[in-house]
Amino acid sequence: EADIYQTPRYLVIGTGKKITLECSQTMGHDKMYWYQQDPGMELHLIHYSYGVNSTEKGDLSSESTVSRIRTEHFPLTLESARPSHTSQYLCASSEYKGTALSNNEQFFGPGTRLTVL
Amino acid sequence: AQTVTQSQPEMSVQEAETVTLSCTYDTSESDYYLFWYKQPPSRQMILVIRQEAYKQQNATENRFSVNFQKAAKSFSLKISDSQLGDAAMYFCAYQQGAQKLVFGQGTRLTINP
Numbered sequence: 001e002a003d004i005y006q007t008p009r010y011l012v013i014g015t016g017k018k019i020t021l022e023c024s025q026t027m028g029h030d031k032m033y034w035y036q037q038d039p040g041m042e043l044h045l046i047h048y049s050y051g052v053n054s055t056e057k058g059d060l061s062s063e064s065t066v067s068r069i070r071t072e073h074f075p076l077t078l079e080s081a082r083p084s085h086t087s088q089y090l091c092a093s094s095e096y097k098g099t100a101l102s103n104n105e106q107f108f109g110p111g112t113r114l115t116v117l
Numbered sequence: 118a119q120t121v122t123q124s125q126p127e128m129s130v131q132e133a134e135t136v137t138l139s140c141t142y143d144t145s146e147s148d149y150y151l152f153w154y155k156q157p158p159s160r161q162m163i164l165v166i167r168q169e170a171y172k173q174q175n176a177t178e179n180r181f182s183v184n185f186q187k188a189a190k191s192f193s194l195k196i197s198d199s200q201l202g203d204a205a206m207y208f209c210a211y212q213q214g215a216q217k218l219v220f221g222q223g224t225r226l227t228i229n230p
Contacts, residue, residue, distance in 0.1 A: 033217075040206065042222045058217070090162065105152070106218060108162035 003027070006091050006109035013081055014117050021076045021112045023091035032074040033106065035090040036060060043090065049074060081116045088113050119144045121211050123221035130199045131229050137184075138194045138224045140209030147171075149213040151185070151192045156223075157205040165207070168192065196226075204228045 004025040013019055025032065030051040035043040035058075045058030049068040063085070064078050074093075078085055091109040121142045130136035142151070153165040168176045168185050176183050180200075184193045196203055209221040 040223070040225060043208065043220045045217055048217065092162075104150070104212060104218075105164055105167065108154075110161045 004091060004093055004107050004109040006089075006112050008112060009110060010113050010115075012115045012117065015080075015082055017081050019078050019081055019114070021089055021091075021114070023074045023076070023109055024072050025074075025091075025093040025107070025109075026072060027093060027107065028071070029093035029095055029107070030071065031094045031104070032068070033092040033094075034058070034064075034066060034074070034076050035092065036062065037088045037090055037111075039088065047076065081114075083116045086114060086116050119146075119211050119213065119219050121209055121219050121221040123207075123209055123224050125224045126222070127225045127227070129227040129229055130196075132199055132201060134199055135195060135197045136199055136226065138196075138207050138209075138226065140192045140194070140221055142190050142192065142209075142211045142219075144190065144211065144213065146213045149211060151183075152210040152212070152218070153181070153183070153192075153194045154208045154210060154220075155203075155205045156208065157202075162208075166194065199228050201228050201230065 007022045032049045034047040036046050037043045044060035046062040047066040049055050055066050064076050066076050088111050090111045092106040094104045094106045149170045151168045155165045156162040166178045166181050180197045182195045206223045208223045210218045212218050
């Protein structure tokens with residue numbers, strides 16, 4: 001079944017650790033996104049990608065980095081986690097149909113809730 | 118830059134009643150998409166309904182419908198016959214062309230049994 005997956009779902013880690021949040025989708029979508037969301041609050045786009053080897057920074061500045069080596073995989077890495085990184089991270093994907101107006105519905109993963117102590 | 122505003126941080130409704138969630142947006146474009154997304158507690162965000170700006174007819178999906186007022190840049194969501202499973206955060210979102218989605222601040226909807 002086509003879907004979008006995120007692992008881990010929950011992560012509690014100490015300050016200074018390097019972490020990678022995984023995101024994979026089996027829908028063949030070219031475009032992928034990472035959002036940061038504090039509980040009950042709005043979503044902030046932190047990274048997105050149009051396809052393999054394409055990564056762009058989003059609207060909210062983030063110390064995280066992303067890579068897109070394979071179409072289906074879009075991991076997010078924090079080299080040195082800090083308590084200020086505590087948040088929920090949502091991954092999403094959509095079809096990319098160029099610049100034409102099109103229905104680019106985004107499909108969301110279940111999220112990773114990160115706590116940095 | 119486009120902005121999306123949801124002026125109701127929280128709403129509540131009695132089960133089986135109707136509730137309307139408000140959303141306004143700012144854009145100078147004429148062609149775009151508008152979306153309502155639902156985020157249940159601890160569950161995945163899902164699309165509830167979408168509206169194409171060039172279509173005058175309001176979109177409807179079962180108990181969910183929108184009131185799209187293009188000139189007023191308003192896009193409200195009406196939920197009829199509210200059910201306990203409708204309890205969630207609801208986000209209004211705007212998209213123009215292949216640009217990123219712009220989300221509103223969200224409205225937390227509580228259903229009272």
